[in-house]
Amino acid sequence: MFRNQMPRYEILSADAVAVLDKGWRRIVSEIGIQFAKPEAAELFRKAGQQVDGDVVKLDPEFVLEQVAKAPAEFDVQARNPANNVHIGGDQMVFGAVYGSPFVREGEVRRDATLEDFRKLSMLSQSFPELDSAGGVICKPNDAPLDSRHLDMIYALQTLTDKFYMGNVVSGPNAADTIKMTEILFGGRAAIEATPATISLINCNSPLRWDDRMLDAQFEYCAANQPVVLTPFLLMGAMSPVSIPAALTQQLAEALSGIALAQLIRPGCPVIFGSFLSNIDMQSGSPSFGTPESGIGLLCTGQLARHYGLPFRTGGGLNSSQTCDAQAAYESLMTLLPTFLAGTNWVMHSAGWLEGGLVSCYEKFIVDIELLRMLRVEFTPLEIDEESLAFGAHEYRPLLSSTANYERWLKLGGKDATARASDIVAKKLEEYEQPPLDDSIRAELEDFVTRRRAELGD
Amino acid sequence: MFRNQMPRYEILSADAVAVLDKGWRRIVSEIGIQFAKPEAAELFRKAGQQVDGDVVKLDPEFVLEQVAKAPAEFDVQARNPANNVHIGGDQMVFGAVYGSPFVREGEVRRDATLEDFRKLSMLSQSFPELDSAGGVICKPNDAPLDSRHLDMIYALQTLTDKFYMGNVVSGPNAADTIKMTEILFGGRAAIEATPATISLINCNSPLRWDDRMLDAQFEYCAANQPVVLTPFLLMGAMSPVSIPAALTQQLAEALSGIALAQLIRPGCPVIFGSFLSNIDMQSGSPSFGTPESGIGLLCTGQLARHYGLPFRTGGGLNSSQTCDAQAAYESLMTLLPTFLAGTNWVMHSAGWLEGGLVSCYEKFIVDIELLRMLRVEFTPLEIDEESLAFGAHEYRPLLSSTANYERWLKLGGKDATARASDIVAKKLEEYEQPPLDDSIRAELEDFVTRRRAELGD
Numbered sequence A, B: 001m002f003r004n005q006m007p008r009y010e011i012l013s014a015d016a017v018a019v020l021d022k023g024w025r026r027i028v029s030e031i032g033i034q035f036a037k038p039e040a041a042e043l044f045r046k047a048g049q050q051v052d053g054d055v056v057k058l059d060p061e062f063v064l065e066q067v068a069k070a071p072a073e074f075d076v077q078a079r080n081p082a083n084n085v086h087i088g089g090d091q092m093v094f095g096a097v098y099g100s101p102f103v104r105e106g107e108v109r110r111d112a113t114l115e116d117f118r119k120l121s122m123l124s125q126s127f128p129e130l131d132s133a134g135g136v137i138c139k140p141n142d143a144p145l146d147s148r149h150l151d152m153i154y155a156l157q158t159l160t161d162k163f164y165m166g167n168v169v170s171g172p173n174a175a176d177t178i179k180m181t182e183i184l185f186g187g188r189a190a191i192e193a194t195p196a197t198i199s200l201i202n203c204n205s206p207l208r209w210d211d212r213m214l215d216a217q218f219e220y221c222a223a224n225q226p227v228v229l230t231p232f233l234l235m236g237a238m239s240p241v242s243i244p245a246a247l248t249q250q251l252a253e254a255l256s257g258i259a260l261a262q263l264i265r266p267g268c269p270v271i272f273g274s275f276l277s278n279i280d281m282q283s284g285s286p287s288f289g290t291p292e293s294g295i296g297l298l299c300t301g302q303l304a305r306h307y308g309l310p311f312r313t314g315g316g317l318n319s320s321q322t323c324d325a326q327a328a329y330e331s332l333m334t335l336l337p338t339f340l341a342g343t344n345w346v347m348h349s350a351g352w353l354e355g356g357l358v359s360c361y362e363k364f365i366v367d368i369e370l371l372r373m374l375r376v377e378f379t380p381l382e383i384d385e386e387s388l389a390f391g392a393h394e395y396r397p398l399l400s401s402t403a404n405y406e407r408w409l410k411l412g413g414k415d416a417t418a419r420a421s422d423i424v425a426k427k428l429e430e431y432e433q434p435p436l437d438d439s440i441r442a443e444l445e446d447f448v449t450r451r452r453a454e455l456g457d
Helices: A016-033 A038-046 A060-067 A113-126 A148-159 A171-185 A188-193 A212-222 A243-264 A291-306 A327-340 A361-377 A407-412 A416-430 A438-454 B012-032 B038-044 B060-069 B114-126 B148-159 B169-185 B188-191 B211-222 B242-263 B291-306 B325-341 B361-377 B405-410 B416-430 B438-452
Strands: A032-035 A050-052 A056-059 A073-078 A086-088 A093-094 A102-105 A106-109 A197-202 A227-230 A232-235 A269-272 A275-279 A358-360 B033-035 B049-052 B055-057 B072-077 B085-087 B092-096 B102-105 B110-112 B196-200 B227-232 B232-235 B270-273 B273-277 B358-360
Touching: A016 A032, A016 A056, A016 A060, A032 A038, A032 A093, A032 A243, A032 B033, A038 A050, A038 A056, A038 A073, A038 A212, A038 A243, A050 B072, A056 A232, A056 B232, A056 B438, A060 A358, A073 B325, A086 A093, A086 A113, A086 A243, A102 A232, A102 A361, A102 B114, A102 B361, A113 A148, A113 A416, A113 B038, A113 B227, A171 A188, A171 A197, A197 A212, A197 A269, A197 B012, A212 A243, A227 A243, A232 A243, A243 A269, A243 A275, A243 A291, A243 A327, A269 A291, A275 A291, A275 A438, A275 B273, A291 A327, A291 B232, A327 A361, A327 B325, A361 A416, A361 B291, A416 B325, A438 B273, B012 B055, B012 B060, B033 B038, B033 B242, B038 B055, B049 B361, B060 B242, B102 B361, B110 B242, B114 B361, B114 B416, B148 B169, B148 B438, B169 B188, B169 B196, B169 B211, B169 B438, B196 B211, B196 B270, B211 B227, B227 B242, B232 B242, B242 B270, B242 B273, B242 B291, B270 B291, B325 B361, B358 B361, B361 B416, B361 B438
Parallel strands: A102 A358, A197 A227, A227 A269, A232 A275, B102 B358, B196 B227, B227 B270, B232 B273
Antiparallel strands: A032 A056, A050 A056, A073 A086, A102 A106, B033 B055, B049 B055, B072 B085, B102 B110
């Protein structure tokens, strides 16, 4: 966890915020939002909103009343209390890449496996720059589809002692995640008192929350586990090719999802989510690390603060196929604005490649180095008379040159990717599994075995 | 030229600025600054300052009186008026890498030649992101030492129609640059009225302005040609390992050099220079793209504005040996703060590699792409009701995906460096030399031939 005490870089005028505010109000009240789960529509109907099938037209004031119930800041516990985090305020919390079906290891790009999932979890455990391995750090394609969520949660619980993200593929998967979290943390009451997971609920943009995600959201909100309500916007595909229009749509989607969360369980923790980039308007392919996404990111932070909500944006996003110059600069083109915006929960902080299709081992290391540098850069200078005295050499040592990983940047003779590959091997070799009580481990294993059998895998 | 209308990212409190202000006053008045040219010391002596040999102890108020004579903004003309620039205010002006003895072309690193100098000048002409090829875009090691400044200036004058930097190796070299500029622009009066060059005067830090640089400064200031008075600070070598102390030293050096300029010719244009990074404290080697240099850059901008001066910082600085991930992220770690600070004159904007030892063709292309992206990112959003209307797709097209060079980022199948190599070849093939009046060309050639003979080459 990093406390970002540097100034926020805000680029929206009060007038611009007012225009965007008017915009989402018009969308939710005139067009409405689709909630593809009858229980969701029913909650809105009971609360006096206008429901037509699964489309809900929302009174903006009602939405804001619900949003006001969400806590501005909250804690998430890890099984190692040293790794507990606080979401909101000037805190920044970082998780690794999420959702990639492929991995890249050096020159090889291939299907991700459970072994990759475990190795990437171990790497996430190894680096203090990450507060969480995240959730689906890659998709373990060699594990049976119906039960692989159990394998993933078990790996995150046992190979790391950091908090982890819950599975959101279905309601039952979410329930399994919660059950396993109860086992690890000593029961439902313990995790309802202080959440132990964060889960990603993506909007099926434009303007649609779909059934499987909503099923998962209902489980998590009911258990007081925070969800990140995230409009999934690639401008030119899921939203207009206009940053203001996309920001407006993002507000309509995120705030409506947050309102639902507060109907499920008033006061439950939520995070204003943003995943905002654009497609290439000539090929239609997704682009990351674009200037437009950087601008959107800065605006998103300002808007989330305007509505009093912790927020998620950013990460080491890029469209490159290899861990080359493009991968590096597109990633930093996203990560540096992430720090300028003071993002509270940063997914995809390490390992993202090829538009998120790939979890890359070498890129993971490069991203860790970027995070390390940015933490130094966003630590305020303390300047007083003493800092100018002779002998002030002890003052604020040059962190960038005394702590870099294995001094890999200075080794020369190989390019950065080859050196990163060496670091991966070394870190995996040095990895030590965090200790876990045997009875808890046994209970987790029993649960996984039983559920796997029930699921027929 | 780019007008940066986004907010400046300022991180120094008023108290911190006051501490730094007090610091440079103490250095110039108690320790003094060395000016290794008798005419310089004599100017200070005549102006009532305390001179002991070549060390001048300066009254800070006197320094600020001189600094106040420097224009806050000024124009620099190019032979193509479309390429004229304005230095100061919210304008950002960009030049290519400067001073590298080596070039890298793909896998080959070798001594730079005059042919490289010409090719890099042609590339600089080709890209609108650069306002100038700069000056010593590489060191043409195959041209005779005493007369190579003539070859370089001639190449810059004829292969580009943008403004160029003057040679600063000696007073006579500076005089030759001015003479050739007079020929190109129609006489001394024309370039005294509106300068046509910018020249880099580096401080031999700590606290020493050396004779050769001062000889050049005297020539340029007398001709009303702007000089960039630049403390050359690698923290841990030429300044303390402390950002506040380095900033203080930087102020003492830059302001004293600017005061001298105003004694040479009151009102002559100057630029507050900054070249501020750090050495690796374990190896002693220079490091670039470090967080400390990013912080220093942001502070430098704020301080230059405090003293009412246009300023130079930043560029695509990095320590990498190849155009790899490290080269890219270190460069952006410098270039993005360059835009946040609103730097007026940005040297080393394209092609810098290996701590400035190398001008790299492929890195040149990568940097151009970074500049293109950052220009988009630092263009303010205009948000009004209209921007949210249906059909607003025409609003602010996604520049990042419609204008990229040859769509090279999207070609795939090769890494970014290999693709950059293709762009270099294509751009050199497409290059068109800007037209120049035959009589002017003949006059320039006559001058070069005559001076070359005088110099015995």
